Amino acid sequence: MTVPSVVPVFPAVPAGSASVAESATIHHERLVAAHSANNYHPLSVVIASGDGAWVTDVEGRRSLDFLAGYSALNFGHGHPALRAAAHAQLDRATLTSRAFGNDQLGPFCAELADLIGKQMVLPMNTGAEAVESGLKVARKWGYEVKGVPTDRARIVVAADGFHGRTISVVSFSTDPDARGGFGPFTPGFDVVPYGDAAALRAAITDDTVAVLLEPIQGEAGVVVPPAGYLRAVRDICSERNVLFVADEVQSGLGRTGHVLATRAADTDADVYLLGKALGGGVLPVSAVVADADVLGVLRPGQHGSTFGGNPLACAVGRAVVGLLHEEDLLGRVRALGTAMHARLRRMPGLTAVRGTGLWAGIDVDPAIGTGRELSERLAVAGVLTKDTHGPTLRLSPPLVIDEADLHLALDRLEAELSRG
Ligand SMILES: *Cc1c(COP(=O)(O)O)cnc(C)c1O
Numbered sequence: 001m002t003v004p005s006v007v008p009v010f011p012a013v014p015a016g017s018a019s020v021a022e023s024a025t026i027h028h029e030r031l032v033a034a035h036s037a038n039n040y041h042p043l044s045v046v047i048a049s050g051d052g053a054w055v056t057d058v059e060g061r062r063s064l065d066f067l068a069g070y071s072a073l074n075f076g077h078g079h080p081a082l083r084a085a086a087h088a089q090l091d092r093a094t095l096t097s098r099a100f101g102n103d104q105l106g107p108f109c110a111e112l113a114d115l116i117g118k119q120m121v122l123p124m125n126t127g128a129e130a131v132e133s134g135l136k137v138a139r140k141w142g143y144e145v146k147g148v149p150t151d152r153a154r155i156v157v158a159a160d161g162f163h164g165r166t167i168s169v170v171s172f173s174t175d176p177d178a179r180g181g182f183g184p185f186t187p188g189f190d191v192v193p194y195g196d197a198a199a200l201r202a203a204i205t206d207d208t209v210a211v212l213l214e215p216i217q218g219e220a221g222v223v224v225p226p227a228g229y230l231r232a233v234r235d236i237c238s239e240r241n242v243l244f245v246a247d248e249v250q251s252g253l254g255r256t257g258h259v260l261a262t263r264a265a266d267t268d269a270d271v272y273l274l275g276k277a278l279g280g281g282v283l284p285v286s287a288v289v290a291d292a293d294v295l296g297v298l299r300p301g302q303h304g305s306t307f308g309g310n311p312l313a314c315a316v317g318r319a320v321v322g323l324l325h326e327e328d329l330l331g332r333v334r335a336l337g338t339a340m341h342a343r344l345r346r347m348p349g350l351t352a353v354r355g356t357g358l359w360a361g362i363d364v365d366p367a368i369g370t371g372r373e374l375s376e377r378l379a380v381a382g383v384l385t386k387d388t389h390g391p392t393l394r395l396s397p398p399l400v401i402d403e404a405d406l407h408l409a410l411d412r413l414e415a416e417l418s419r420g
Contacts, residue, residue, distance in 0.1 A: 024058040043379045043386065050077025053401040055384065064409045066378075066385040068398045070218070071250045071359075074277035075323055076398035082280035085319035086312065094312040098304060104314035111321045112287060115259060116272055120295040122288040123309035123317075127249035127275030128164025130286035133303060134212070134273050135168060137288060138243050139188075140297040142209030146241055153209045156242075158194035162219030163212070163247055195225040197232035204236065210243040210271075211236070215261040218250035221392040222354045222361030230265040237270070243294065249275035249286070254399050256357035257334035259324055264356075270294060280320045285313045333357050333399050336406055340395070343410050349417035351391070360395040361388070368420055381412045 028046040046058045053076050055065050068074060075082060089104065096102040109121040122137070124130050138155060142148040157163075159174045170178045171185035179185070190208075192199040194217060204211075215230055217223040237244040246269035251261035253274065258264035260272065271294060275286035288295065307313070323329060337357035344353045344360055352363040364374050371387030378385060388394050395413075397406060 028058060043375060043384065045379055045384060052076040052078070053398045053405050061382070063379070063382045063384050064397070064401075064405055066383050066395055066397045066409050068396050069281055070276065070394075071253075071255050071396055072276040072279065073281035074254050074399045075280055075320070076400045077281065079280065079323070079400065081323060082282055082316060082319050085315050086280075086282050089312050089315035092311070095307070095310045097306055098309055102309075102311040102314070104311040104318065105309045108309075108314035108317050108321075111318055112274075112278075113289060115321050115324060116274075116289045117268075118272070118289045119291045120289070122295055122298065122303070123314070124286045124288070124305050125284040125307050125313070126164070127273070127286050128166045128169055129305065129308075130249060130273040130275050130288055131163045131169055131212075131247060132166055133288045134245050134247075134271055135210075136303060137271065137290070137295060137297060138210035138212075138245060140302075141243060141294055142207075144297050145293070146209060148207050148209060152207045154188050154190055154205065154207045156190045156192060156200060156203045156208055156211045158213040158217070159191050160194055160220040160223070161212075161214055161217055161247070163214075163249075194220075194223065195229050197229055197236065200233060201236050204240045204242060208240065208242050210245045212245040212247060214247045214251060215265060215269075216251045216256065216356070216359070218359075218394070219388055220361075221363070221388050222359055222394060224354055224356060230262060231267045234267045234269070243271055244269040245271040245273065247273045249273055251359075253277040253320070254324060254330060254333055254357075255359050255396065257330050257337055258357070259330070261356075278317055278320055279313065280316045282316045283313055285317045285320075287317075329399065336401070336403060339403075340406060340410065343407075343414075344395075347414050347417055349420065355395075358397055358399055358401070362393050362395065363391045364393065364417075366391060368417060374416060377416050378413060381416060383409045383412045 025046050047055045048058045049056045053064055054062055056062050093102060112121050113119055122133055124133050139153045142153040157172045163169045168186040170182055172189035172191060173179050174191060190203045192203045211233060234244055246262045248260055256264055262269050271288060271290040273288055278287060279285035344362060349365045349368045350362050351365050354361045364371055371391050371393045375385055375387050375393060385393055385395055
């Protein structure tokens, strides 16, 4: 993870090999352009390997990963504990299906429930599946526990949120790119402005079963709601007998310097949706976590997943939970996050800095360029991150990044911004 500062991030390509080296990136990009669905617009870097916060591309150039798989790589590339857990489980059993038990599922659910402080875990795979599962659980809870008339359940969501890409999830997206061309949409959702407790209160009816939102909106540009908002959401949900479902797929598991961003705001949701970092950057692992009075509404045959709860996923998930219990991890994230935000707030060329912990959304002065243009310039300078929308870049380095590497990346960002 530590790299001597004398090692150039982009070592000079040996004489005579420049054209060969250049063709490796182009070769891979041509294959992707020809044969991969064109649903992404990646930066021009093709990664071959990673170690901690560093990645090496097919040209042999080393860069700092300042995106960390949108928080799926909270523990960096190839964390020794996660790699060891995966290797050990690979040699034992990797998939059983839920037709049978496996000896990793029970411990994983118990250890994750204990970390989150709830009673039960529903293991799934991707974040979108955790969201879909949470929506199903909330509806079923609404009918069976709250007593909402059949097929009348409604769920209140926040504008500009991001919860995945499935049909039901894009049905309540306010992003025209996410929705356009994908109708007809799943009914039953009411969208309110994020951060506005009065609007949320007004949107709740007797048929409302849940409020679903991100405690900090990641994809929207790391948008932190006004102080007191999440506590108000909690109070409204309690008053109206509505489930507070917190999508912590991106904000959870250490990103903010806390296990849960909701708890960091001094409140508690009824249902937590986890993903991304839960798989340790090794494989997709997601979960719905709640007490038995909520998750207990699911009975055999009513929900499932071939891969959810597989022993390999559970073994890696257990190792992730273990890392989150480690003494200094979260405190270190808070300290590094404070240092990062202090530096960002002093940097030229930014019109806004948002976020907390090792997580920032920065808006680039249009005089300097778009978010995309800055991310391209940073990639050339050896710092990989990505724009979200228009002027906004998301910074989310691995939580295990060395302090010196964090400052190296920020030095490079500052240099690009100063250049104008
Ligand atoms: C990434 C994300 C999802 C979707 O996760 P996938 O694994 O890509 O399906 C859901 N919610 C939030 C908040 C996310 O950031």
